[in-house]
Amino acid sequence: MNRINYLFNTKKERVLSIYFTAGFPKLEDTLPVMEAIQAGGADIIEIGVPYSDPIADGPTIQDSNLIALENGMSLKKLFEQLVGFRAKIHLPVVLMGYLNPIMQYGMEAFCKKCKEVGIDGLILPDLPMQQYLDEFKELFEEYGLFNIFLISPQTSEKRIREIDQNSNGFIYMVSSHSITGAKTGITEEQIAYFERVEAMNLKNPRLIGFGISDAETFTTASQYSNGAIIGSAFIKKIKDSQNLSQDIQDYLKGVKA
Amino acid sequence: MIRVDEKGFYGKFGGAYIPEMLHPNIEELRENWESIVASPEFQNEFQLLLRDFVGRPTPLYFASRLSEKHGAKIYLKREDLCHTGAHKVNNTVGQIILAKKLGKKRIIAETGAGQHGVATATVCALMGMDCTVYMGELDIQRQRPNVERMKILGAKVVPATSGSKTLKDATNEAMRAWINDPVGTHYIIGSVVGPHPYPEMVARFQSVISEEIKWQMMEKEGRENPDLVIACVGGGSNAAGAFYHFYNTPEVRLVAAEAGGLGVNSGKSAATTALGTPGILHGSKTILMQTEDGQVVEPHSISAGLDYPGIGPVHAHLFDIGRAEFVAVEDEDAMKAGIELSRLEGIIPAIETAHAIHALNMIEYSKNDVIVINLSGRGDKDLDTYIKWGGY
Numbered sequence: 089m090n091r092i093n094y095l096f097n098t099k100k101e102r103v104l105s106i107y108f109t110a111g112f113p114k115l116e117d118t119l120p121v122m123e124a125i126q127a128g129g130a131d132i133i134e135i136g137v138p139y140s141d142p143i144a145d146g147p148t149i150q151d152s153n154l155i156a157l158e159n160g161m162s163l164k165k166l167f168e169q170l171v172g173f174r175a176k177i178h179l180p181v182v183l184m185g186y187l188n189p190i191m192q193y194g195m196e197a198f199c200k201k202c203k204e205v206g207i208d209g210l211i212l213p214d215l216p217m218q219q220y221l222d223e224f225k226e227l228f229e230e231y232g233l234f235n236i237f238l239i240s241p242q243t244s245e246k247r248i249r250e251i252d253q254n255s256n257g258f259i260y261m262v263s264s265h266s267i268t269g270a271k272t273g274i275t276e277e278q279i280a281y282f283e284r285v286e287a288m289n290l291k292n293p294r295l296i297g298f299g300i301s302d303a304e305t306f307t308t309a310s311q312y313s314n315g316a317i318i319g320s321a322f323i324k325k326i327k328d329s330q331n332l333s334q335d336i337q338d339y340l341k342g343v344k345a
Numbered sequence: 346m347i348r349v350d351e352k353g354f355y356g357k358f359g360g361a362y363i364p365e366m367l368h369p370n371i372e373e374l375r376e377n378w379e380s381i382v383a384s385p386e387f388q389n390e391f392q393l394l395l396r397d398f399v400g401r402p403t404p405l406y407f408a409s410r411l412s413e414k415h416g417a418k419i420y421l422k423r424e425d426l427c428h429t430g431a432h433k434v435n436n437t438v439g440q441i442i443l444a445k446k447l448g449k450k451r452i453i454a455e456t457g458a459g460q461h462g463v464a465t466a467t468v469c470a471l472m473g474m475d476c477t478v479y480m481g482e483l484d485i486q487r488q489r490p491n492v493e494r495m496k497i498l499g500a501k502v503v504p505a506t507s508g509s510k511t512l513k514d515a516t517n518e519a520m521r522a523w524i525n526d527p528v529g530t531h532y533i534i535g536s537v538v539g540p541h542p543y544p545e546m547v548a549r550f551q552s553v554i555s556e557e558i559k560w561q562m563m564e565k566e567g568r569e570n571p572d573l574v575i576a577c578v579g580g581g582s583n584a585a586g587a588f589y590h591f592y593n594t595p596e597v598r599l600v601a602a603e604a605g606g607l608g609v610n611s612g613k614s615a616a617t618t619a620l621g622t623p624g625i626l627h628g629s630k631t632i633l634m635q636t637e638d639g640q641v642v643e644p645h646s647i648s649a650g651l652d653y654p655g656i657g658p659v660h661a662h663l664f665d666i667g668r669a670e671f672v673a674v675e676d677e678d679a680m681k682a683g684i685e686l687s688r689l690e691g692i693i694p695a696i697e698t699a700h701a702i703h704a705l706n707m708i709e710y711s712k713n714d715v716i717v718i719n720l721s722g723r724g725d726k727d728l729d730t731y732i733k734w735g736g737y
Binding site: 139140141143144145146147150154157162163164186187188189190191192193213214215216217218219222237238239240242243244247251262265266267270 | 352360361362363364365366368369370507508513517520521524525526527528622623624625626627628633635637638639640641
């Protein structure tokens with residue numbers, strides 16, 4: 089069974105997914121950061137594949153992408169780092185990245201490599217549902233990779249249902265009209281949207297991301313979904329950290345408190 | 346037959362690779378733009394504004410001294426005489442009417458040389474709409490007069506400070522701004538780039554250029570088709586407009602002048618078809634300059650309007666099937682061609698356009714050929730660059 093399904097079969101509440109950029113803050117930090125996220129008690133690890141032009145990301149993640157690229161990170165390098173990571177990491181691991189670097193790597197070679205190293209799912213923000221269905225669905229399924237779709241407050245009920253039908257793993261609910269890291273806190277308007285989607289009784293679990301940064305926002309988001317995703321706030325925490333492992337674990341403890 | 350298919354592809358290129366957050370906006374456009382544009386109300390308003398506000402039709406001018414020098418019959422399609430100084434306004438007039446019909450209140454745009462920014466600020470002023478233009482920090486420095494023009498027209502100019510701080514980054518910022526504020530906002534993309542339906546929509550608004558060339562050719566030469574049409578290509582909106590009604594007329598040679606920068610192999614170039622490979626940029630599959638790892642390469646051109654690492658998907662297709670000839674014109678040669686046109690015809694062209702003039706030296710043609718060069722813009726905005734270059 090895909091580790092993502094296994095997770096949601098056994099845990100339905102307060103699922104915490106942490107995003108970080110591969111090769112950030114230093115090139116060889118990828119695995120230590122993953123280990124610390126696991127030790128800190130998160131449930132899913134989302135590894136960002138750095139890209140020069142991340143159009144859905146705000147300044148914090150843009151900056152981490154740029155630093156990772158300057159550090160020499162690439163998809164090829166990432167797969168080298170990930171060889172054997174399953175000896176240490178049992179959490180579901182999802183790769184989040186933009187299409188272009190993956191296309192250049194070769195879509196099939198990429199999927200094959202994901203399976204080989206032990207990746208469970210993909211979040212590709214610039215791959216819309218139709219393009220996924222037309223071009224990549226079969227390939228992803230062949231290699232056992234879940235494709236995780238985003239929905240936003242603007243997504244119509246009809247489309248949410250279509251996305252639900254074509255999703256596996258979980259649905260990534262973008263909490264507001266925003267790029268990553270742009271807004272913090274949760275407004276009443278957002279809660280109305282969370283409630284609206286909750287009432288739809290979708291077949292897939294939902295995680296809320298964008299604007300989640302601390303115990304309060306994590307708890308609020310978890311009240312209306314199966315949990316939440318933290319990205320920019322986590323990147324800020326580790327950017328200048330002198331003791332990655334400790335700082336990450338302390339931060340996650342605080343979020344889960 | 347060269348035309349966009351229903352999924353937004355020209356052959357292998359095009360499509361709409363966009364984050365879900367933009368899906369409703371893109372879908373709204375895709376579903377409505379053609380019927381709105383085809384409606385008599387739209388056409389009445391559009392044609393009236395093109396005539397009385399933009400100043401169309403623009404002349405097809407026989408450049409006798411340039412013709413004599415190059416040994417062909419050369420006509421200049423005078424888009425430089427459009428209001429605001431370039432062809433960009435054809436598209437912004439069309440899109441602003443469309444935005445209004447869709448009930449949008451706020452306009453955002455990206456700009457490279459500032460021509461599209463000025464054209465957008467202009468139509469926003471005309472329609473009383475709120476306007477924010479994203480512009481690379483480097484371009485803000487080298488296109489100061491256009492920045493001030495936008496401000497005079499009441500637009501807000503926001504610097505894009507990421508990456509190379511040029512057009513690509515301004516486009517990223519505009520897309521992010523759209524994601525952040527999608528409701529009630531229309532994004533006026535200035536070139537034939539971006540997710541479907543933008544490339545076709547922008548090309549359609551610019552196609553008035555080749556539409557006019559056809560009847561003007563008939564008046565002056567007694568035939569609709571020139572032997573060659575030459576245009577510069579950054580993203581490729583003026584070229585798309587000048588080529589549009591000739592796409593499927595194979596006897597008309599289409600020549601696209603890209604920015605060679607300091608030389609195609611210098612590492613400082615924006616010659617996309619010479620240096621690029623297929624990939625995805627700004628929502629469409631196209632040809633772009635990138636590393637082996639799929640990171641977008643920072644382009645270079647002396648001309649801000651051509652300083653872009655991709656090209657519109659329709660041009661990628663024209664290149665792919667060999668329908669258009671692509672040449673890479675270097676900075677220095679473009680500048681000299683700008684001076685040549687100034688001295689021979691009394692027209693100081695935009696540096697973008699000067700690339701198309703130099704293309705005359707890079708292709709074969711015969712003395713009897715009728716050549717139309719799309720004179721996409723005037724050089725007023727580039728005086729600083731001409732002065733710094735100094736070779737006149």
